[in-house]
Amino acid sequence: MDQITPNRWTARAPGFDRVRRHTLLDRAYHWLMALAVLVLMATAFLPILGIKFAWLDIHWITGVALAALVLIHIVRALFFQDWRNMWIGLADLRELWRDAAGLVGSRQRPALPGKYDAAQKLYHLGVAVVILAVVGSGLLMLLKIDTPFWRRNPYWFSADTWGVIYVIHGFAAMAIVAIVIVHLYFALMPDSWYLLRAMVRGWISGKEYAQHHDPARWKA
Amino acid sequence: MELFRYSRSIYGGSDQLIGASWDLLPWFVGAAVLFIVVHAVLSALAKRRARRSA
Numbered sequence A: 001m002d003q004i005t006p007n008r009w010t011a012r013a014p015g016f017d018r019v020r021r022h023t024l025l026d027r028a029y030h031w032l033m034a035l036a037v038l039v040l041m042a043t044a045f046l047p048i049l050g051i052k053f054a055w056l057d058i059h060w061i062t063g064v065a066l067a068a069l070v071l072i073h074i075v076r077a078l079f080f081q082d083w084r085n086m087w088i089g090l091a092d093l094r095e096l097w098r099d100a101a102g103l104v105g106s107r108q109r110p111a112l113p114g115k116y117d118a119a120q121k122l123y124h125l126g127v128a129v130v131i132l133a134v135v136g137s138g139l140l141m142l143l144k145i146d147t148p149f150w151r152r153n154p155y156w157f158s159a160d161t162w163g164v165i166y167v168i169h170g171f172a173a174m175a176i177v178a179i180v181i182v183h184l185y186f187a188l189m190p191d192s193w194y195l196l197r198a199m200v201r202g203w204i205s206g207k208e209y210a211q212h213h214d215p216a217r218w219k220a
Numbered sequence B: 001m002e003l004f005r006y007s008r009s010i011y012g013g014s015d016q017l018i019g020a021s022w023d024l025l026p027w028f029v030g031a032a033v034l035f036i037v038v039h040a041v042l043s044a045l046a047k048r049r050a051r052r053s054a
Helices: A024-048 A055-078 A090-103 A118-144 A159-188 A191-199 A205-214 B022-053
Strands: A018-020 A204-205 B004-007 B016-020
Touching: A018 A205, A024 A055, A024 A159, A024 A191, A024 B022, A055 A118, A090 A118, A090 B022, A118 A159, A118 A205, A159 A191, A159 B016, A159 B022, A191 A204
Parallel strands: none
Antiparallel strands: A018 A204, B004 B016
16 A cells, blocks of 8 residues: 655644645646646637637637647656556446446445546546547637647638538537536535545545455556 | 528628528527436436345
8 A cells, every 4th residue: 555654734644644645736637637627628618608809819828738738648658657547448338337337226245446447437537538639629729729839720721621620629528518517516515525535635544445446457 | 500601791602601500509508408407317227226225
């Protein structure tokens, strides 16, 4: 078990039996991404809902920041972390089936997951697809605006192709609104407060580790 | 309800696709809220069943 050196944040834990779940860098990534997504949602949808302000500069600069964050995350996940923690395997599909069956009355005992359960992995996959779609289309849309770094050149693509790029950006943006709402619901559910704390402070207790995770699937 | 937004060319011809329709935004929000309500109800029922059988 990866114990954490006691400091002013962890010193209250008896025995310091804490398992590190998220490093400081991962937590910083998560909260910076959350901030970027909220700013992007506000600058995208408030003007549509009738609240007018100069949104474009804030939107594209935050979008570029989000693209950089996503790139850093991909590099870290592929080369410096165990990407298999997020891989969806057969065991996860069985777990998902049991979870769904449990919700509608099955008495099958749900299997304990590794670091992330099947629903979290599926959610991550959905977020990855939508964020890559919105970031990819958004980066292309930068060709249509003047910035201090480049001059606009809207003739890179035909009008039809621009239409498709805008459709992808719009649908992905609206999907992100739905994803954020569902994410807030799961994050604020009392059953998962320990995960919210882990995303703030980095650790879960040894008891929570034993209660919610299979040590064979997540060697902490 | 429209899925897409179009602009009409001033030179005539067919309408030009310019993006997704923002009228769909309430549907995405509604889908998220529906998911939450269904999940919350099923979770509460599952917990109640578990308490009864314990």
